[in-house]
Amino acid sequence: AQTVTQSQPEMSVQEAETVTLSCTYDTSESDYYLFWYKQPPSRQMILVIRQEAYKQQNATENRFSVNFQKAAKSFSLKISDSQLGDAAMYFCAYYSGANSKLTFGKGITLSVRP
Amino acid sequence: NAGVTQTPKFRVLKTGQSMTLLCAQDMNHEYMYWYRQDPGMGLRLIHYSVGEGTTAKGEVPDGYNVSRLKKQNFLLGLESAAPSQTSVYFCASSYRGLAGGPDTQYFGPGTRLTVL
Numbered sequence: 002a003q004t005v006t007q008s009q010p011e012m013s014v015q016e017a018e019t020v021t022l023s024c025t026y027d028t029s030e031s032d033y034y035l036f037w038y039k040q041p042p043s044r045q046m047i048l049v050i051r052q053e054a055y056k057q058q059n060a061t062e063n064r065f066s067v068n069f070q071k072a073a074k075s076f077s078l079k080i081s082d083s084q085l086g087d088a089a090m091y092f093c094a095y096y097s098g099a100n101s102k103l104t105f106g107k108g109i110t111l112s113v114r115p
Numbered sequence: 116n117a118g119v120t121q122t123p124k125f126r127v128l129k130t131g132q133s134m135t136l137l138c139a140q141d142m143n144h145e146y147m148y149w150y151r152q153d154p155g156m157g158l159r160l161i162h163y164s165v166g167e168g169t170t171a172k173g174e175v176p177d178g179y180n181v182s183r184l185k186k187q188n189f190l191l192g193l194e195s196a197a198p199s200q201t202s203v204y205f206c207a208s209s210y211r212g213l214a215g216g217p218d219t220q221y222f223g224p225g226t227r228l229t230v231l
Contacts, residue, residue, distance in 0.1 A: 010155075046158075046205065046222035092157060101146060101165055102173065103138060103207075105157040 003028045005095050007106035014083045015114050020110050021068075022078045028099070032098030035076045040083030040108070041089040052076065080111075082099070088113045117141055121206050121223040127231045128196045136191040138206030145211045147189035148171075148220065149181060151202040158205060164189055165211070181187055198231045203227050 004027045014020035015073050029092070037049040052060045060067050064084075068077045080087055093106040122137045138147065145166050148159040150173075160173030162181040166227045170181045178200060189208075193200060206223040 005157075007157075044225045046207070046220075048219050050217070069200065102160055102163065103148070104174075105150075105159070107155060107157040 003030070003033075003095050003104050005104050006104040007093055007109050009109050010051045010107075011110045011112070013112045013114060014080070014087075016083055016085060018083055019079060019081045020083055020111065021112065022080070022091055022093075024106055026074050026076065026093075026095050028035055028074070028095065028097075030097060030099055034098070035067075035094040036094040036096065036103070037065070037067070037076075037078045038091065038092045038094060038105075039087075039095065041086075046056045046092075046108060052074070083113050085113050085115060087111060117118060119206055119208055119221050119223040120219045121204075121226050123226060124224065125227050128193075128223045128228065130197060131196050132196050133192070134196065134228075135193075136204055136206075136228075137224060138191070140187055140189075140206075140208040140209075140210075140221070142208065142221065143186070144208035144221075146209045146220075147183065147190065147192045148207040149179070150207065151175065151200075152205060152225075153202050154208070160206075161191065196228075198230045201228060201230045224227075 006025045033054045035052045039047045051063045064081045090108045092108045097105045119140045148163040149161040164170045164183040167186040182209045204226045207220040209220045
């Protein structure tokens, strides 16, 4: 079974600074996808970014980018120019191409200091 | 286009009572999922469906049943609620992506269930 580990329960960043959220996963599969989801206090789950395992290029979405290290099974999220609205819980997730399941990490709470 | 909706948004049950949570999506998605979210545990998959009339067990299926009689609806049932089922429940749906890969999962707003 796949596992997703987010070892840091909380992080804090100064507004306008950059922060990196770490995530590692364990799998023996070759066909998989990785995601970062954001959950603000409203509880709504919002997709931040996705990465296909077969792509070597790191995904980027505006201020959000990932550092995908396939051999190390690491998938970190970098948030540049942090904004107050980025404060939320962030979940790393692994999607198995073999069984169509999405496995989530336990999440990290990000606070942004004004 | 309402996306993914969940009914009800809040519910309080007594131990042993039964209830059904309804998830509906209007995006013609093939895949639908039920998760529960508990503090410090992230989201855990309960059951899921890859098409109308099909369901499969996820990570924590015990105590729950599901049905997908119509493509747009996915029902989660608790036959005899227990305090351990107090949680926030999320439904999600997605297309089956190109070449079998996943498209984005769209989540509903969640249902907060308390079992006394």
